[in-house]
Amino acid sequence: MVAGLVPYPEKCTGCRFCELICSLTHEGSVNRKKARLRIVKKGIRNDIPVVCTQCVACGDDCCAEACPENAISMVGDILVVSEEMCTGCGICEKTCKYGVIRVVEGIARKCDLCSGDPVCVKFCPLGALKYEEPGGERYLAVLAMLGGK
């Protein structure tokens, strides 16, 4: 099965621990601004988990297609950024309509699904993030909730 991160905003409590543990795991320090997913809070009602769709629901806005250095490519089922090839130009960030690939300190930081064992899901006991067969409509629902980046 090809699995991806799937967001369930109706379950999200807005705690943002996913952002903390994502950055700890990938960076060795904690910084929500470097997390490979983000929680957008809109008023009291909406806590929206915004995750990388791994190209499932990006259509023409594909970071890999847009990258002039070809630094983003499929490794197995996961779109991965090559830190050696990435120049930090930021074109991918501009392309991504979810705003989850972010260039920080000269490197594009993108969800790699923790090589198939995403840590964020392990700290989301109420089920706002699931690792399962990706459903494109859930990504589109999140986009609609965001109403822009």
Added chain:
Amino acid sequence: MQALRGKLLYVDLTGGKITKEDTPDNLIRDYLGGEGFAVKLFCDAMDPKLDAFDPNNVLVVSAGLFTGNAVPTAGKTVFVSKSPLTGTIAESIMGGAIGAELKAAGYDALVIKGRSKSPKYLFIEDDVVGLLDASKYWGRFTRDVSEGIQNEAGSDVIVACIGPGGEKLVRFAGIDCEDRQAGRGGLGAVMGSKNLKALAVRGTRDIGVADPKRLASISLTWQGIMEKSNAFNEDTKYGSGEFLGWMNSERGVFPTRNWNDSVFEERAKIDPYYWAPRYGVKNKGCFACTKACGKLFVVDDGPYAGTVLDGIEYETLYSLGSQCGNPDIEALAKANEVCDLYGIDTISTGVVIGFVMELVERGILNPDDIGVDCRFTNPDAVPKMAELIGMRKGMGKLFGEGVARISKEILQGSENFAIHVKGMEPPAYDVRGMKGLGLGFMTSPRGACHLRSGFYALDLTGKFWRISDVDRFSPSGKGEQVKLMEDFMTVYDCLGMCKFQRGFFKLEGLMELLDAVVGVSFTEDDLLLVGERINNLKQLFNLDAGIRRKDSYLPKRITQEPIKSGVSKGALLTETEMIGMLDDYYKARRWDREGRPVQSKLAQLGLV
């Protein structure tokens, strides 16, 4: 040092001067972080004799040492100032992300003093710090202020602000961040008195971790332990009010109608087992909480349609519910929302309303003068009264002063049923049948509080951690036990950990985390000594502020009127027991009879 950011930010609102200082190296060892930092920095900067509304009152904001790090349920921010409600040092703690963001911006603490000439908000983006005009936000509700500043400065800015209640100096006004509140003690009114409407922070820095791999592994282990527990299931389904029915029926200590009763006969209508499935849309959590016990509560129909809030917490189910004889969950929710929007503490607000209801019942106040038919039999009066207080309209001007000052103004014997300790309206535990917590109410530096000692857990279940065989009806042994629990609980506030997790982590879990996060080893005794140091420092401040032993005494209703019905019927915390327990506690603390720490104790704590 890992996890520390290295900078303290000082803001003087009077002249607009902003300075940064290095965080002293020894601060972690002696004060850990969070509440410890805030209390220490506050005591260093504040003259205890100044009035809480003096421009030179100091307000300190500090994130717990673990807050902003990847420690499950560590998300708390501590505010410390002199309380306009109690005249004591007061800490007020919230689960909003403001402290974590402050840390990400590079600051271990923010120290504010002075008074701005016009409304301002403090904007912080890493190194850039400035005071911006807040005139257009003055008079506006908490949620509108957050939204407005985020529209102006970016949706990822974290905003902590006051509502109209804080501006109008309601003595129990709180500070709001993301619909989480630092409610107790009136620190929102301190901000209001300074013309400071909000703090708005964006931080982009890394927060260091001594051993990232080990932290990830420890966090995962604890997450697994929490998720397997009954508490996880109960708390995430029903929130902090999960045990309300049990408190009412099995323990008989659920204060009702201004503490005239201790059992609320209409309990079932405000019990989360009733309302959570009907009104709870989804769970809401404090920052970094992976065991979220809040609920997004929405009323769809009826006179209170459109009410939406994060709640309703156990304490509020009492204060705006049973305390006011109010079994209408929708009116209760509306009153809670009003408190949140106006930025006033739900506990104090509800206790004030219940007190006014008794004044009306006794014919001391006339509802016509109030403009609200404020009676125990009228649920709709509760949200109306909350609004009157938040706006300080008409008699709301007096009611916003809190129970102790209302009683002093009105007299006519009202002091006998003015329920407060040191001027602080109490939370939802009838201490006539919980003597350990009764002592905890007395010894809490900020006045009647369940969370300084957390002794309710021991009174109700008979044991916790090192302490067992606790008899809730006996004063015996409570002095030593309350002291130990206060020092224990203070460690949680230093680290920014949610106290609901104390049964899981106790102290050894925290020690393991300290090692991974900060890379410093602490023993249990080291941690308890930090707690003891902070509690002594607070006591020294209170003594210098003129707070005396008798200010800690319990209200007459608790020492003279036995519980009327239910399983705790007849229970009373007598004056003799009260004085005896306080003596025992002072002995355990090595304080003299007036509560002054002896020199050798101060020397041991490094406070000479």
